[in-house]
Amino acid sequence: MTTQRSASTTISVIGLGYIGLPAAAMFASRKVKVIGVDVNQHAIDTINQGKIHIVEPELDMIVHAAVSEGFLRATNMPEPADAFLIAVPTPFKADHEPDESYVLAASQSIAPVLKKGDVVILESTSPVGTTEKMVEMLAAARPDLKFPTSAQSTDMDVHIAYCPERVLPGHVVRELVQNDRIIGGITQDCSQKAIDVYRIFVEGELLVTDARTAEMSKLTENSFRDVNIAFANELSLICDKLGINVWExxxxxxxxxxxxxxxxxxxxxxxxxxxxxxxxxxxxxxxxxxxxxxxxxxxxxxxxxxxxxxxxxxxxxxxxxxxxxxxxxxxxxxxxxxxxxxxxxxxxxxxxxxxxxxxxxxxxxxxxxxxxxxxxxxxxxxxxxxxxxxxxxxxxxxxxxxxxxxxxxxxxxxxxxxxxxxxxx
Missing domain, CATH: 3.40.50.720 (NAD(P)-binding Rossmann-like Domain)
Structure with missing residues (x-):
């Protein structure tokens, strides 16, 4: 069963795409105030009308209800909140070099509104070490706040964790609730703070580890799929050459x-x-x-x-x-x-x-x-x-x-x- 924080809790979701919008909607469906942030004005306007700009079964009804009841609102600038979830793209550049600019830009955007007691969670699929880079950037932007610098940190004002999404497009609403989640805090206390956030709606098991292992876990899961698909694709080439029906x-x-x-x-x-x-x-x-x-x-x-x-x-x-x-x-x-x-x-x-x-x-x-x-x-x-x-x-x-x-x-x-x-x- 899920537990619910007080209605005064405010969650901000940075990035209202295929992952961010469903996550925002699920928090809002639990009567939690959610502020969605995106750079796409069309997405913002669509959401504020109680509609969705992507195709995902069941999501339209949840968003409509959340907006109508006043629990979900979209804007183009971060506002103060108690927890921030970053769900922006992480593409690659030339020669398949990871492009972390979206993650770092999103982190930079929330820095001015952070306050003591906040939780920052990175959900974007990221190279190992990205969460640590985010901490360094936030610490540089807000020297007045204490951030976790290592797993041994005990004195901190803002808690940081990496918690990757692991949902299947077309089934996102169900899987957000039912799937197990990996909680990779910079410290154990950071992990616990992230658990408190996800327990608002997640019914799956929350598996605690460190941030680097959580980052690698998401990459490993998708690489496992990629390797196995490659075997099937290679079989299709072989079978075509040999005159064999690969599906049979x-x-x-x-x-x-x-x-x-x-x-x-x-x-x-x-x-x-x-x-x-x-x-x-x-x-x-x-x-x-x-x-x-x-x-x-x-x-x-x-x-x-x-x-x-x-x-x-x-x-x-x-x-x-x-x-x-x-x-x-x-x-x-x-x-x-x-x-x-x-x-x-x-x-x-x-x-x-x-x-x-x-x-x-x-x-x-x-x-x-x-x-x-x-x-x-x-x-x-x-x-x-x-x-x-x-x-x-x-x-x-x-x-x-x-x-x-x-x-x-x-x-x-x-x-x-x-x-x-x-x-x-």
């Missing part, structure tokens, strides 16, 4: 009681699995050999998919049909099924690459968005309807297994070619 092969192999092979796809996307392993490689390049190779396998898969499309197009070029007449339908832009999240999406990158090569010949179908992102401007790629795209495309490329695609099960004509990266048709 995996289904058969998984009947072994100690085998559980994941499903291949067009690559690996999202802000976590496609990014986090590089944080390990960046810190320990000589040791992280398997992690690095898995990343390379998964990063190569979109190129392989594009090559399969090129081959399909070449098959259709005849005396009666020129290259310029062939229409390509790309089904899915999100990085996983049934969400609108396009971050690090291999499906999106494949579609963009095909659109640049086959100008004016590519139609994208993505049921979870209303318009194509700005990156598509000038590409002549159209956002189309599913039925028309399936009917009118010469080459169909299944990139994401959205429920809408699974449900129709179309009959592929002899004049069409199918590149199905998910094995649903």
């Amino acid at each position: 092969l995996i289904k058969l192999a998984n009947h072994h009681p100690r085998v559980n092979i994941l499903q291949p796809g067009c690559g690996v996307g999202g802000h976590c699995i496609a990014v986090d392993p590089w944080f390990i490689v960046n810190k320990t390049p000589a040791e992280a050999r398997i992690v690095k190779m898995a990343r390379e396998v998964n990063d190569h898969k979109p190129e392989w998919v594009q090559q399969k499309v090129h081959e399909a197009v070449e098959e259709l070029v005849t005396a009666d049909k020129s290259l310029e007449q062939i229409k390509i339908g790309c089904l899915g832009l999100a990085f996983k099924p049934n969400i609108d999240d396009l971050r690090e999406s291999p499906a999106l990158e494949i579609t963009l690459a095909l659109g640049k090569k086959y100008r004016g010949q590519v139609t994208a179908v993505e049921p979870n968005i209303q318009e194509l992102p700005s990156r598509f401007e000038g590409t002549q790629i159209k956002l189309g309807q599913l039925a028309n795209t399936v009917k009118n495309s010469d080459v169909l490329v299944v990139l994401v297994d959205h429920k809408e695609f699974i449900e129709i099960q179309p009959e592929i004509q002899a004049t069409q070619r199918l590149v199905d990266t998910k094995g649903i048709w």
Whole structure:
């Protein structure tokens, strides 16, 4: 069972994206005052209207209720609170070097409003040592306050912890409540303060460790997934060359009681699995050999998919049909099924690459968005309807297994070619 702090407690969530907004909503649903902070004015305005700017089941109802009842409010500047959760992006720069600028900028933004007794929790997936950098930056910005400088610190005004999110898009509301959480305080007292915050709504077990181990744990979880997906993706390449149905092969192999092979796809996307392993490689390049190779396998898969499309197009070029007449339908832009999240999406990158090569010949179908992102401007790629795209495309490329695609099960004509990266048709 959860426990609840007094209604006077105020929590500030910095970053109102796919993780920050659901977290803010869950605190607010427990009748706790929440101040959400973001630099995106559209997101702020949307939330303050009781609506959401992302696709996540059940979240719209929770946000609407929280805003209507006065427990959730969004703004563009941090305000005083009792606990601050930082949930901003941590992408990488050139050569896969981690970009911690968003985390440090968010930390800098809350420094002026910190006071004695506050708790600061970093949730953003981060390279090992980022929480310590955040402490150093805050201490420099607020010399009037005492911060934990080591695990042995006992005299502090502000408590700092690293507590990574570990939720599945499309199931965030349920998993935020039910999943176990890692609580990585700079000190034991910091961990306890963070536990007090999360116990407002978390029903899962709260596992206490130090900040560096908590940071590495999140990277390890996502790298584990990445390595296993890489095995499935590599199998798909091998099976294609040997004329074997990879999905049948995996289904058969998984009947072994100690085998559980994941499903291949067009690559690996999202802000976590496609990014986090590089944080390990960046810190320990000589040791992280398997992690690095898995990343390379998964990063190569979109190129392989594009090559399969090129081959399909070449098959259709005849005396009666020129290259310029062939229409390509790309089904899915999100990085996983049934969400609108396009971050690090291999499906999106494949579609963009095909659109640049086959100008004016590519139609994208993505049921979870209303318009194509700005990156598509000038590409002549159209956002189309599913039925028309399936009917009118010469080459169909299944990139994401959205429920809408699974449900129709179309009959592929002899004049069409199918590149199905998910094995649903």
